[in-house]
Amino acid sequence: MQQQLAPLCEADPGIVMIGIKTGGVLVGAALHEALGLATPLGELNISFYRDDFSTVGLHPVVGPSQLTTPIDGKHIVLVDDVLSTGRTVRAAMNEIFDYGRPSRITLAVLVQRDGHELPIRADVFGESMNLDESAHVQLTANPWFIEIGERA
Amino acid sequence: MSKVNLPFYEAGADAPSTMSLSVETTASPTAFVTHGFVDLYARLCEPGLKRRGNIERETLLAMRSGFAHIVCSPDTQPSIDSTATVQQIKATASAVASTQVHPMGALTIGLEGSKLTELTTLHAAGCLIFGQADQPIADSAVLLRAMEYASTFHIPISLVPIDAAFGHTGCVHDGPVASRHGLPGIPALAETAGLARLLELANDSGCRLHLSRISCARSVELIRAAKAAGIDVTADVGIHHLFFTDEQINGYDSRFHSAVPFRSMADREALRLGVSDGVIDAICSDHAPLDSDARLAPLPATAPGLSCYPQFLSLWLALPKLLGLSVADLLPTITTSPANILGLDLTASPSAKFLIDPDAATVINDEGHQNPLAGINNLKEITGEDVELKGSATQLV
Amino acid sequence: MSLPSPQFNQLGTLQHFLTLDGLDKATLTAIMDAAENFTSVGDRMIKNVPLLRGKTVANLFFENSTRTRTAFELAAKRLSADLLNVDLVTSSTNKGESLLDTLRVLESLQCDMFIVRHGESGAADFIARHVKPTINVVNGGDGQASHPTQGMLDMFTIRQHKGDFEKLCVVIIGDIRHSRVARSGIAALNTLGAGEIRVVGPRTLMPTDVESMGVSWYSDLEKALHGADVVMGLRLQTERMSGITIPSSREFFATYGLTKERLALAKPDAIVMHPGPTNRGVEISAEVADGPQSVILDQVTNGVAIRMAVMSIVMGNAEPLREAAANGVLEDTPSNKKTNSTPSEKAGSPHV
Numbered sequence: 001m002q003q004q005l006a007p008l009c010e011a012d013p014g015i016v017m018i019g020i021k022t023g024g025v026l027v028g029a030a031l032h033e034a035l036g037l038a039t040p041l042g043e044l045n046i047s048f049y050r051d052d053f054s055t056v057g058l059h060p061v062v063g064p065s066q067l068t069t070p071i072d073g074k075h076i077v078l079v080d081d082v083l084s085t086g087r088t089v090r091a092a093m094n095e096i097f098d099y100g101r102p103s104r105i106t107l108a109v110l111v112q113r114d115g116h117e118l119p120i121r122a123d124v125f126g127e128s129m130n131l132d133e134s135a136h137v138q139l140t141a142n143p144w145f146i147e148i149g150e151r152a
Numbered sequence: 153m154s155k156v157n158l159p160f161y162e163a164g165a166d167a168p169s170t171m172s173l174s175v176e177t178t179a180s181p182t183a184f185v186t187h188g189f190v191d192l193y194a195r196l197c198e199p200g201l202k203r204r205g206n207i208e209r210e211t212l213l214a215m216r217s218g219f220a221h222i223v224c225s226p227d228t229q230p231s232i233d234s235t236a237t238v239q240q241i242k243a244t245a246s247a248v249a250s251t252q253v254h255p256m257g258a259l260t261i262g263l264e265g266s267k268l269t270e271l272t273t274l275h276a277a278g279c280l281i282f283g284q285a286d287q288p289i290a291d292s293a294v295l296l297r298a299m300e301y302a303s304t305f306h307i308p309i310s311l312v313p314i315d316a317a318f319g320h321t322g323c324v325h326d327g328p329v330a331s332r333h334g335l336p337g338i339p340a341l342a343e344t345a346g347l348a349r350l351l352e353l354a355n356d357s358g359c360r361l362h363l364s365r366i367s368c369a370r371s372v373e374l375i376r377a378a379k380a381a382g383i384d385v386t387a388d389v390g391i392h393h394l395f396f397t398d399e400q401i402n403g404y405d406s407r408f409h410s411a412v413p414f415r416s417m418a419d420r421e422a423l424r425l426g427v428s429d430g431v432i433d434a435i436c437s438d439h440a441p442l443d444s445d446a447r448l449a450p451l452p453a454t455a456p457g458l459s460c461y462p463q464f465l466s467l468w469l470a471l472p473k474l475l476g477l478s479v480a481d482l483l484p485t486i487t488t489s490p491a492n493i494l495g496l497d498l499t500a501s502p503s504a505k506f507l508i509d510p511d512a513a514t515v516i517n518d519e520g521h522q523n524p525l526a527g528i529n530n531l532k533e534i535t536g537e538d539v540e541l542k543g544s545a546t547q548l549v
Numbered sequence: 550m551s552l553p554s555p556q557f558n559q560l561g562t563l564q565h566f567l568t569l570d571g572l573d574k575a576t577l578t579a580i581m582d583a584a585e586n587f588t589s590v591g592d593r594m595i596k597n598v599p600l601l602r603g604k605t606v607a608n609l610f611f612e613n614s615t616r617t618r619t620a621f622e623l624a625a626k627r628l629s630a631d632l633l634n635v636d637l638v639t640s641s642t643n644k645g646e647s648l649l650d651t652l653r654v655l656e657s658l659q660c661d662m663f664i665v666r667h668g669e670s671g672a673a674d675f676i677a678r679h680v681k682p683t684i685n686v687v688n689g690g691d692g693q694a695s696h697p698t699q700g701m702l703d704m705f706t707i708r709q710h711k712g713d714f715e716k717l718c719v720v721i722i723g724d725i726r727h728s729r730v731a732r733s734g735i736a737a738l739n740t741l742g743a744g745e746i747r748v749v750g751p752r753t754l755m756p757t758d759v760e761s762m763g764v765s766w767y768s769d770l771e772k773a774l775h776g777a778d779v780v781m782g783l784r785l786q787t788e789r790m791s792g793i794t795i796p797s798s799r800e801f802f803a804t805y806g807l808t809k810e811r812l813a814l815a816k817p818d819a820i821v822m823h824p825g826p827t828n829r830g831v832e833i834s835a836e837v838a839d840g841p842q843s844v845i846l847d848q849v850t851n852g853v854a855i856r857m858a859v860m861s862i863v864m865g866n867a868e869p870l871r872e873a874a875a876n877g878v879l880e881d882t883p884s885n886k887k888t889n890s891t892p893s894e895k896a897g898s899p900h901v
Contacts, residue, residue, distance in 0.1 A: 045586055047586065048586070048587075048590070048598035048599070048600045048861075049598065049599060049600075053600060053861075053865055053868065054868045054871075054872065055868065055869070055872075056865070057562075057862070057864075057865025057866050057868055058583060058600075058861045058862050058865040060579075061579070061582035061583055061585070061586055062586075063585070063586065064585055064586045064587075064588060064589035065586075065589050066589065067593075094599070095598075097595075098593060098594070098595035098597075098598070099593055099594060099595070100594060326757045327757055327758055328757075328758045328761035328762075330756075330757065331756035331757050331758055331759065331761065331762060332570065332732070332761070332762060333670060333671065333694055334670040334692055334693035334694030334695065334729055334732050335670045335671065335692075335693075335694070336670070336693070337757060339757065402552065403552030403553065403554060403674070404552070404670075404671035404674045404675065405552040406671075406675075448648075448649055448679075449648065449669075449675065450648075450667065450669035450670065450671045450672035450674075450675045450691070450692070451669070451670070451671040451675070452669050452670055452671070452692070453669050
């Protein structure tokens with residue numbers, strides 16, 4: 001992923017990386033450090049943009065969004081751990097647009113799995129998996145570990 | 153039909169006599185016969201407040217609870233300050249049941265606390281006792297004259313001891329529950345300060361004073377001392393006050409909103425003790441029927457009062473066990489004592505007798521009247537105290 | 550034994566927000582945590598989130614209050630809810646049945662949430678017991694009883710500045726007896742385990758048995774301020790005073806006014822709070838209200854985040870009931886039956 005992203009970052013020094021809480025922030029932090037980006041890593045809490053409020057209510061707390069860099073006209077690298085249905089990314093993009101109007105968004109995920117429900121695909125991904133519908137992918141950091149288990 | 157021999161607790165007799173009766177169903181071994189009960193305070197809501205209750209309904213409920221005599225409160229609309237109203241109430245009641253309704257005369261016109269009613273005229277028309285319902289006389293000069301005038305004619309007066317200004321701003325006992333809920337409170341002092349004033353005025357005027365519906369431990373002490381000092385005073389307590397406390401208000405439960413508030417546990421215990429040792433002479437119903445809309449407001453804005461007749465007998469029958477007394481010890485609180493206060497002779501008057509069966513199963517049926525005990529057969533779920541609600545009264549013909 | 554709290558619905562989740570008395574620490578913490586998330590929303594270019602899009606919130610103010618009403622209005626709008634301001638003037642005739650009639654009309658207009666401000670203690674509780682089970686009621690202050698969103702914004706502000714409640718000495722000055730703000734604050738501080746809560750004022754402004762509320766009473770402000778971490782003033786309701794509970798506001802300021810000299814007796818880093826609007830020269834000197842230790846404006850800002858948190862938590866909790874009602878599987882009766890409002894064990898979990 002670092003290799004794929006490096007040319008983009010070199011081409012645009014104003015590039016802003018944003019991780020989706022909480023897994024995307026972990027992956028984002030690792031990439032941000034490896035790529036040596038000048039702008040601080042943004043963090044998005046997409047709880048308020050989820051489309052499942054009517055079934056599960058307000059999601060548990062993961063801390064507020066932190067986007068200190070102005071994003072108008074910027075190239076954004078949006079980072080998440082796992083891309084499956086695409087709903088999280090949809091919510092994240094909605095939230096980003098409430099902060100400003102980026103010139104471009106590149107989506108980078110550690111794992112792209114099947115189960116897409118929206119026309120959203122990663123531009124950059126570490127792994128691609130075809131999994132059972134009931135499977136659940138969980139990321140842990142230190143050490144990095146992808147755990148595949150049964151969905152609760 | 154079967155023959156049974158039951159004890160009859162006759163007024164004035166030292167020991168119960170035996171009464172032989174034919175009964176339809178078998179009465180339990182604890183059953184007894186008594187004079188019908190005498191209630192010193194109930195609201196019959198007629199004339200004027202018929203959407204809450206009426207003479208027919210309340211009197212029949214009272215009769216089913218064993219009452220032969222009811223004093224009805226003067227806070228009707230109009231208040232009981234004219235012979236016409238007295239006659240109207242008595243006529244309506246006599247058509248309903250054998251239970252006799254004795255209108256309490258208003259001590260002042262319109263209960264406004266400024267001008268005396270025609271006490272002797274109303275007395276002759278059938279008002280055995282006079283009072284002010286829940287509206288105390290603020291002006292001590294008026295109160296003293298009222299007492300002096302009543303004492304001239306040996307007419308008893310019955311007053312709820314509450315300070316006029318003090319007691320009318322709150323809706324619940326002023327204690328921890330009120331403080332926590334932010335509810336305006338009625339301090340115990342509003343009663344005891346009012347009571348001390350009444351005792352002084354009664355002592356000076358020589359008036360036959362009955363203290364209606366006391367609620368505080370300190371009141372029991374003041375009355376005990378007054379009696380010891382020879383002041384001619386009697387007192388009663390509403391039966392609900394021997395069971396409920398301000399804890400029942402928790403959760404803004406307006407069903408327990410009472411004009412004389414339910415007070416602390418210590419107060420309740422002192423009231424029970426006062427009944428046991430005779431400082432409190434009588435137990436009244438303080439019956440206050442309400443319509444279904446009366447409680448459709450936040451607690452402070454609701455009408456106060458609890459319907460009582462449907463559960464009076466069951467509550468009273470629980471008292472001997474709670475107080476460690478016999479039925480015979482406690483019967484005077486609802487027979488001879490209130491009768492003496494009113495000047496009624498239960499043995500002479502054609503007063504009804506009742507067969508009381510303390511162990512008969514009963515259902516408190518009072519739907520639509522905001523009665524917190526409706527459908528309940530034990531107080532445990534309300535107060536935590538194990539008090540089974542049972543018992544029946546049958547009038548003997 | 551007493552009437553079960555109507556705050557919890559049949560699923561055991563927080564359906565209404567009526568009082569802080571009886572809510573556990575986990576619930577209060579979860580509300581503050583959610584509010585923390587909402588604080589960042591106000592800093593953005595576009596200040597609203599789509600969480601309550603399509604929901605209708607009605608502001609039912611039976612008593613005037615510009616501040617609380619505005620804060621709720623702003624919170625609802627930042628959550629993208631539709632807001633209805635209903636003008637209801639309190640009068641002696643506007644009680645009882647007419648109150649319920651108002652509720653029925655607004656229910657029929659398919660409102661989802663009522664924000665209620667009312668002059669009678671227990672009004673929010675009463676309303677919650679008489680609305681349809683799909684409706685959320687949030688108490689915007691009732692009588693002298695409760696002002697739970699104010700209580701929570703105060704706790705949130707304290708947490709922001711001071712962190713852990715267990716070590717804190719909190720001093721509340723003024724009219725405790727008539728204050729719903731004080732009642733809610735004291736309930737929350739006790740639940741959150743505040744080290745010490747001191748209330749200060751003449752006995753005429755203290756509730757009966759004030760110690761039963763879990764506080765200690767000080768008649769001397771200077772003694773009370775010693776070692777204080779948080780100093781909260783309360784608005785003196787001058788219209789309520791009428792010379793009975795205090796002789797004059799001048800005398801009150803002389804004995805209990807928070808001045809710079811008195812504040813110096815508290816810890817050097819103590820914060821000064823006030824629910825507003827302040828009566829300068831009565832409860833607090835202008836110097837203190839505008840001084841470096843004052844967090845009064847933070848309270849105002851936090852008020853919006855706290856109300857966003859409360860509104861979205863209870864609204865979310867009622868969503869399954871709304872869906873059930875839409876599918877016709879929810880009995881459409883008021884939840885005032887004694888049997889169906891028992892708070893479940895789950896109510897204590899952080900997932901409020």
